[in-house]
Amino acid sequence: xxxxxxxxxxxxxxxxxxxxxxxxxxxxxxxxxxxxxxxxxxxxxxxxxxxxxxxxxxxxxxxxxxxxxxxxxxxxxxxxxxxxxxxxxxxxxxxxxxxxxxxxxxxxxxxxxxxxxxxxxxxxxxxxxxxxxxxxxxxxxxxxxxxxxxxxxxxxxxxxxxxxxxxxxxxxxxxxxxxxxxxxxxxxxxxxxxxxxxxxxxxxxxxxxxxxxxxxxxxxxxxxxxxxxxxxxxxxxxxxxxxxxxxxxxxxxxxxxxxxxxxxxxxxxxxxxxxxxxxxxxxxxxxxxxxxxxxxxxxxxxxxxxxxxxxxxxxxxxxxxxxxxxxxxxxxxxxxxxxxxxxxxxxxxxxxxxxxxxxxxxxxxxxxxxxxxxxxxxxxxxxxxxxxxxxxxxxxxxxxxxxxxxxx
Ligand code: ADP
Ligand code: ASP
Ligand code: MG
Numbered sequence: 001x002x003x004x005x006x007x008x009x010x011x012x013x014x015x016x017x018x019x020x021x022x023x024x025x026x027x028x029x030x031x032x033x034x035x036x037x038x039x040x041x042x043x044x045x046x047x048x049x050x051x052x053x054x055x056x057x058x059x060x061x062x063x064x065x066x067x068x069x070x071x072x073x074x075x076x077x078x079x080x081x082x083x084x085x086x087x088x089x090x091x092x093x094x095x096x097x098x099x100x101x102x103x104x105x106x107x108x109x110x111x112x113x114x115x116x117x118x119x120x121x122x123x124x125x126x127x128x129x130x131x132x133x134x135x136x137x138x139x140x141x142x143x144x145x146x147x148x149x150x151x152x153x154x155x156x157x158x159x160x161x162x163x164x165x166x167x168x169x170x171x172x173x174x175x176x177x178x179x180x181x182x183x184x185x186x187x188x189x190x191x192x193x194x195x196x197x198x199x200x201x202x203x204x205x206x207x208x209x210x211x212x213x214x215x216x217x218x219x220x221x222x223x224x225x226x227x228x229x230x231x232x233x234x235x236x237x238x239x240x241x242x243x244x245x246x247x248x249x250x251x252x253x254x255x256x257x258x259x260x261x262x263x264x265x266x267x268x269x270x271x272x273x274x275x276x277x278x279x280x281x282x283x284x285x286x287x288x289x290x291x292x293x294x295x296x297x298x299x300x301x302x303x304x305x306x307x308x309x310x311x312x313x314x315x316x317x318x319x320x321x322x323x324x325x326x327x328x329x330x331x332x333x334x335x336x337x338x339x340x341x342x343x344x345x346x347x348x349x350x351x352x353x354x355x356x357x358x359x360x361x362x363x364x365x366x367x368x369x370x371x372x373x374x375x376x377x378x379x380x381x382x383x384x385x386x387x388x389x390x391x392x393x394x395x396x397x398x399x400x401x402x403x404x405x406x407x408x
Contacts, residue, residue, distance in 0.1 A: 001032075001033045001034070001166040001167070002033070002034045002036070002124075002163060002164070002165045002166050003028060003033045003034070003035055003036070003165060003166065003167055003169065004036045004037075004038065004156055004157075004159050004160040004163070004165040004167070004168045004169070005025065005028070005035065005036075005037045005038070005156075005168075005169045005171060006037070006038040006039070006040075006134060006152055006153060006155070006156035006168070006169070006170050006171065007021050007037070007038075007039050007040065007171045007230055008040045008152065008170075008171065008172045008173065008230075009040045009041055009042060009043050009044070009045065009046070010043060010172075010173040011040075011171050011172065011173065011230035011231075012039055012040070012042050012043075012076055012079075012080065013042050013043035014042070014043070015083075017230075018042075018079055018080060018083045019083050019087070020230075021080070021083075021171075021230060022080060022083035022084045022087055022089070023087065024230070025037055025080075025084060025089070025091075025129055026084060026087060026088075026089040026129075029089065029129050034124045035129045035130065036120060036124070036130045036132060036159055036160075036163065036165065037080070037129065037130070037131050037132070038131075038132050038133075038134045038152055038155050038156040038159060039073060039076040039077050039080055039131060039132075039133065039134055039152070040072075040073060040076065040134050040135065040152040041069075041072025041073050041075065041076055041135070042072070042075065042076055042079075045072040045075070046069055046072050046135075046149070049068050049069050049071070049072060050065075050069070052068075053065060053068055061107075062107035062108040063107045063143060065107070065108055065146075066107045066108055066136075066143070066144050066145050066146045067143075067144055069135070069146055070095075070096075070133070070135065070136040070144045070146055072135075073095075073133035073134050073135050073136055073152070074093075074095055074133055076133070077093035077094070077095070077131040077132065077133050078093050080093065080131050081093040081131050084129060084131075089129060090127055090128050090129060091128060091129040091130075091131055092123050092128045092129075092130060092131065093131040093132075093133075094119065094120070094123075094130060094131065094132050094133070095132075095133045095136065096132075096133055096136040096137045096138055096144070096155075097138045097142070097144070098119060099115065099116065099119055099120060099132055100114075100115065100116030100118075100119065100138075101115050101116075101132075101136070101137040101138065101155070101158075102114040102115070102116075102137060102138060102139070102140075103137030103138065103139050103145045103147070104139065104145075105139045105140060105141070105145070106145070107139075107143075107145055107146070108145075108146055108148065109146075109147070109148050110137055110139065110145035110146065110147055110148075111147070111213070112137055112147070112154065112155075112158045112217075115158060115159060115162035115163075117162055117163050120132070120159075120163060121163070132155065132159060133155075134151065134152025134153075134155040134156065135147055135151045135152045135155060136155075137155075147211075147213070148211070148213075150208055150211040151211055151213075152211070153170055153210050153211035153214035154211045154213045154214040154217060156168055156170065156214065157214040157215075157217045157218045157223050157225065158214075158217050160218075160221075160223045160225075161217055161218075161220075161221035161223050165223070166224065167224045167225075167226065168218070168223050168224065168225050168226070169226050169228065169236075170210065170214075170225065170226065170227045170228070171228060171229065171230035172209065172227065172228075172229065172230065173229070173230070173231065174209065174229060175190055175228065175229045175232060175234040175236065176190045176191065176227050176228055176229070176234070176235075176236040176237030177190070177191050177194055177199065177202070177207075177209055177210070177227050177237040177239070177252075178190050178191065178209075178252070179191065179251065179252050179253065179395065179400035179401070180252060180253040180254070180391060180395045180400065181207065181254075181255065181391070184255070184388050184391055184392070185253070185391055185392050185395045187395075187401040188395065188400070188401070189400060189401055190234075190237065191237050191251065191252075192235070192237065192238065193237060193238040193239070193240060193243050194237060194238075194239055194243065194251060194252075195239075195240065195241065195242065195243050195345060196215055196218060196219035196239060196240065196241055197219075197345065197376065198251050198252065198343055198344065198345055198376065199215045199239045200212065200215045200216060200219065201254075201341075201343040201376055201377050202251075202252045202254045202343050203215050205254040205256055205339065205341040205343065205377065205379065206254045206255050206256025206257075206258075206339065206341070207252065207254040209227060210227065210239070215239065218239060219241070222241065224238075224240070225238070225239040225240070226238050226239070227239065248344055248345075248346055249344050249346040249347060249350055249353060249398070250342045250343070250344035250346070250347065250353065250398045250400065251343060251344045251345070251346075252342070252343050252344070252400070253340070253341070253342050253343075253391055253394055253395050253398075253400065254340075254341045254343065255338060255339065255340050255341075255387050255388075255390075255391050256338060256339040256341075257338045257384055257387065258308050258309050258310075259289070259306050259307075259308065259309065259335075259337050259338055259339050259381070260306065260307060260308070260309050260311075260312045260333060260334065260335035260337065261304060261305070261306050261333065261334045261335075261337050261369070261370070261381065262304065262305055262306075262307065262312075262315060262316065262319065262331065262332070262333045263302060263303075263304040263330075263331070263332045263333070263334075264277065264302065264303050264304070264319065264326065264328045264330075264331050265302045265328065265329055265330040265331070265332065266300045266301075266302070266327075266328060266329025266330060267300060267301055267302070267303060267326060267327050267328050267329075268299065268300060268327040269296035269299050269300055269301045273301075273303070273326065273327070274293065274303060276322075276325065276326055277303060277319070277326060278291075278305075280318045280319065280322055281307070281315060281318070283318070284311075284314050284315060284318050286307050286308075286311040286314060286315045287307065287308070287311075288305050288306070288307055289305070289306045289307065289339075289372075290305060290306045290339075290370050290371075290372040290379065290381060291303070291304070291305045292304045292305070292370050300329070304370065306337070306339070306370065306381060309335055312333060312335055316331065316333060319331050336383060336384045336385065337369065337381055337382065337383060337384055338381070338382060338383070338384040338386075338387040339379050339380070339381055339382075340379070340380050340382055340387060340390050340391060340394065341377055341378065341379040341380070342357055342377065342378050342394060342398070343376060343377045344376060344377075345376050347375070347376055347377070347378070348375045348376060353378065354373065354378055356397055356398065357378055357380070357394060357397070359397065360390075360393045360394045360396070360397035360398075361380065361382070361390060361393065361394070363393060363397075364386075364389055364390055364393035366382050366383075366386045366389065366390045366393070367382065367383065367386075368380050368381070368382060369381040369382060369383075
């Protein structure tokens with residue numbers, strides 16, 4: 001078999017973890033498999049590098065940030081190669097330039113366009129375990145790019161797709177995908193399997209166990225994807241197209257604290273205003289999430305929307321500069337907010353789900369600021385201080401801790 005494995009930061013955090021993983025990789029190789037292994041930066045390395053950059057220049061260019069952050073992954077693969085070689089295995093480390101992982105030009109948020117397989121195939125044929133840096137690529141200029149935080153998952157799945165691997169195993173610090181973040185909801189339950197679509201929603205709504213785009217790529221190329229622990233032998237979660245399992249009404253709960261809200265008040269109630277606001281945001285490359293427009297009164301109306309915390313400064317600057325043109329009386333913002341979402345393929349056909357969600361918030365005394373729904377998800381905006389309590393409350397409400405409570 002050709003196996004792609006990916007180990008996250010905590011799985012390779014120190015020498016002891018590195019040797020533990022090295023032994024696991026060697027064992028898989030000795031069992032007769034070809035091994036491609038993608039690694040993240042060790043422990044908190046990426047955060048530490050960001051902190052270091054902020055000390056020097058808080059407005060550093062994205063290009064230089066990528067140049068810096070990509071070094072974390074390069075350390076990991078080199079150290080792992082040394083560990084495997086020390087244990088008598090044969091490994092070679094490669095960075096994105098050496099493999100040929102081509103991406104778009106967008107520094108810090110690049111998309112993979114093409115992966116060259118020749119070098120990896122050659123190394124595999126020579127009997128090497130191939131260790132590849134996660135998170136990074138190279139763009140048309142030959143510069144280093146990164147794929148966004150958590151992007152090593154996407155590197156692994158894209159490599160599995162490009163090399164037609166038999167399986168892509170994501171090793172992390174929890175035993176699989178749970179009904180909610182097991183660090184917050186203590187009785188969250190591990191799922192044996194989850195569909196690509198549900199996983200895509202959970203990941204895009206804040207469940208960071210998988211990078212959102214890794215799930216997109218897995219779905220597109222039908223990559224067999226498993227999430228499991230690097231610390232235990234537990235079976236893990238299969239992410240796949242069709243789940244034989246009964247369709248749960250709600251399969252998971254996700255929270256996202258990387259949210260801020262902007263409210264533009266007292267805008268003249270006339271055609272074109274929403275267009276003007278969101279055109280400004282588009283020009284600043286700010287992606288807008290939940291939008292709420294009030295019904296007008298006295299010829300005026302309010303529009304509120306949410307964006308990522310990192311985008312708040314540039315969004316506010318652009319809106320303030322255009323306040324008069326937008327006919328806005330006041331522009332307010334709040335970054336102590338968070339999104340709480342429930343996801344489930346069985347939700348579409350069951351109108352009672354939203355009411356249960358709101359009831360759980362009412363029982364927990366949590367105020368709802370905004371609501372957004374789709375076929376398979378409902379998202380609420382709440383105060384950031386309430387998010388953990390709200391998450392536990394909704395998880396409890398839908399009894400996600402016990403098996404087979406609900407059927408679609
Ligand atoms: P890695 O460094 O291995 O990539 P991450 O920290 O990126 O690991 O992702 C794993 C973390 O995701 C877990 O430690 C857990 O706290 C969090 N998480 C959030 N939601 C979920 C979920 N539904 N199931 C499992 N883990 C989750
Ligand atoms: N090291 C990068 C990060 O911390 C990529 C990853 O871990 O997937 O975001
Ligand atoms: Mg991760």
